[in-house]
Amino acid sequence: MDLNHYTKKKLNKKKTTTSSMTTDEEEESSCYDYSFCCFFCAMKEPNPRLRRSAVTTFFHEMPHRDDQSHVLVMSALWNIAMTHPEDPELPMAGALRCMSLLVTKALADPTWLLRHQNIYIPYYAAHVVGSYTIRLPALAALAVESGAVAPLIGLLRGTMTWVEQRVAVRAIGHLASYDTTFPAVLRHADELVPLAMQVASTCLDTVYKQFVGVPPAEREQYHRDLLTRGLGGTEMENRKAEEWASQLQCWCLYLLSCFAFRDKTFHDLICRDVGFLKDLCRMWGGLVNGDSPAGVGLMRILCRSEVGREAMAGCREVVTSLCDLSRSSDDWQYMGIDCLLYLIEDLNTRRGVMEAAAPCLVDLVELRSLGARRNLGDRITKALLLDFDHGVKVGTEAERTIKSLWELKMEREKREEVMPKEEVIERQALAAIKKQEGNERFWSGDVEEAIVKYTEALELCPLKRRKERLVLHSNRAQCYLLLREPDAAISDATRALALACPANGHGKSLWRRSQAYDMKGMAKESLMDCILFVNGWFHGKDCNERKRRAKVPYYAARMINKQMDKAGLFASLATSKKIKSRDGDDGAGDESEEEIGIGSGSSMSGSGLPTILEEPWLRKAKKGLDG
Structure with missing residues (x-):
């Protein structure tokens, strides 16, 4: 209904009333014909x-009318x-029932979507x-009573497009969160669980x-309008599409987590698909959806x-992805550690994972806390040494790692506890000399x-001197970087970050591990370390001068740009498209990319911008090491 037309009608009606009516009568007379009314007028x-x-009447009539103002x-x-x-005003007035009927109508009559702007x-x-169901169980129950589950599942099936799938699985995930409404979702579990697994695995490819x-020019116009409302151009559309694709994937994983958390019988259904598990460990919320644990959240359950x-x-x-996550500065690092500890x-799974997990976890045994988790290092130590006394065979590398852990945490700790104070001081002095x-x-x-000397210093330095040992591990990591031994550099940098207070709070170790991960082509881990390093650059103890400069270090900016290109959700898809396009050119466009480096400490990964060290070590060596 035209708003101006309705306003004139209302004013004319007021003019015909008598001047003697009471206030209550005036309010009653302002009531209009409720058979159908303008929503905006009703809200006023x-x-x-x-x-x-008025609003109740509008929501009752809306699904049965075809009006261009509906959008x-x-x-x-x-x-x-x-x-x-x-x-609760609008939901109680029938908004949720109205929304359910509109989605049902759209699914039943595709031609209706082509009229006016009904496609939106x-x-x-x-x-x-x-x-409306994100916070209040009562409104979630009202949505179920209003018949919302079935039409939402219809959208999740992909009857329309990925844009509708995103909001459908979001709503279903909310309904699955509450004890009162989960049974309504559970009735559709046979379809929802495989469907959520499929969408989670394929949605990035679909959106791309x-x-x-x-x-x-060939994109769906209504998708472009919903993503950016016509603002920002192509670049903004692509960024929004990446964000929405990540949300679609993460909401599917959240829905699966609701099923798995509430009923362990779904674990078998989810784990039966080995292909999904392989996809799952690569599902990362990323920077665009960092508040979701994504794949590791479901793996932990x-x-x-x-x-x-x-x-x-x-x-x-x-197992490999859990090890990588455990030795990273990702917000969900603790979840990776939890999974490995489980x-x-x-004892049934211990032997199969120890060869990979032990070298990773042993670097974290000196963690005192990680966020709200206390004594995490002690739990790791206890788990790794679980059957050490029984001589159970777990693999060559794992046995060597566990033996070194026993010597460090059991034998050496005991020796130092009873060591005379004079000897402790002497060892500390010798460590400083080394x-x-x-x-x-x-x-x-x-x-x-230099590595030999730092190793000797670590063997002498008392375990309680955490700060001195942090510096030694970090310096040795720098040496391994120069020798292009990234695994050793990652191990030492991780040990230094475990000794830091707070954990992962040592800037140079973060930067060194970021470079080491870059050498191995591990873009996500390198990116997270570099971002945390830059964050410490501006918020650390010695950042006053840096704040005045207000600039990200050039080498860190280069690293972030490089890794964001590689770690983006669509990075692999874009690369495969370029490769196919190149293959189609019959070699005419074949290019060879030359690796470039700056100084002896450059990290060259074979594509994109090269990584450089903090300072070329031959020219400004003192800045390449801690004190």
Whole structure:
């Protein structure tokens, strides 16, 4: 209904009233014909009773009418639901029932979507349901009573497009979160669990093929409008599409986590698909969706059951990804550690994962805390030494690692506890001398001998001198970098970061591990370390001068740009598309990329910009080491 037409009608009606009517009569007379009314006018009605009646009538009639103004109403309702998700007024007036009917109508009659701007309505309707069910169980129960589950599943099937799938699985995930509404979702588990697994595995490829990899002029216009509302151009559209694709994947994983958390019988269904497990360990919320644990969140739940642990341990890709996550500065590092501990504490899976997990976890045994988790290093030590006394064979590398851990945490700790104070001081002084000798060897270019001296210093330095040992591990990591031994550099840098207070709080070790990960082509881990390094650059103890300069170090900016290109959600898809395109040129466009480096400490990974050290070590060696 035209707003101006309605306003004139209302004013004319007021002129015909008598001047003797009371205030209550004036309010009653402002009531209009409720058979159908303008939603916006109804929302402006100051009388709550009249407004509720008008809005209820509107929501009752809306699914049965075909009006070109519906899309404006849906946009307004979307905005209200986003900003006031706990306000029950509109849901209680029938908004959720109306949204369910509109989605059902769209699924049943595709021709209706082609009229006016109805193509936008299913997206807005599912989003409204998801927004109103995000916090209050009562509104979630109302959504179930309103018949929202079935039409949402219809959208998740892909009856329309990935844009509607995103908001549909978001809403279903909210409904699966509450005890009161989970049974309604559980009734559809046979379809929802495999469907969520499929969408999670394929959504990035789908979004790339249907949107990001398509020329702007050929993209669905309504997708472009929903993503950016016509602002920002192609670059903004691509960024938003990456964010939405990540959210679609993470919401699918969240839904699967709800099933797996509430009922362990679903663990077998999820773990039966080995291909999904391999995909799962590569699912990363990334920088665009950093508040979601993504794949590792579900893996952690699966590791709580025997079926899940056996499946995790039997998949080499999963174990490797957990090891990489455990030795990273990702916010979900503790989840990777938890998963590995579940696997090695279970005697049925311990032997299968120890060869990979032990060298990784032993670098973390001196962690005192990680966020809210206390004494994490002690738990790691206890788990690794679980069957050391029994002589159980677990693999050559694991045995060597566990033996070194026993010598460090059991024998050496006991010796130092009873060691005379004078001897402790003497050993500390000798360690300082060895460290200085190592620095001198490093400055003179004899890196191998510097490693020997730092190792001798570590053997002498008392375990309680955490700060001194941190510096020694970090300096030795720098040496391994120069010798292009990234695994050793990662191990030492990780040990230094475990000794830091807070954990992962030592800038130089972060930067050195970032370079080592770059040498190995591990873009995500390198990126996370570099970002945390830059964050410490501006917020660390010695950052006053840096704040005044207000600039990210050039070498760190180069690293971040390089790794963001490689770690992006669509990076592998874009690369494969370029390769196919190049193959189609019959070699005419073949290019060879030359590796470039700066100074002796350059890291060259074979593509993109080269990584450089903090300072070329031959020219400014003292800045390449800690004190």
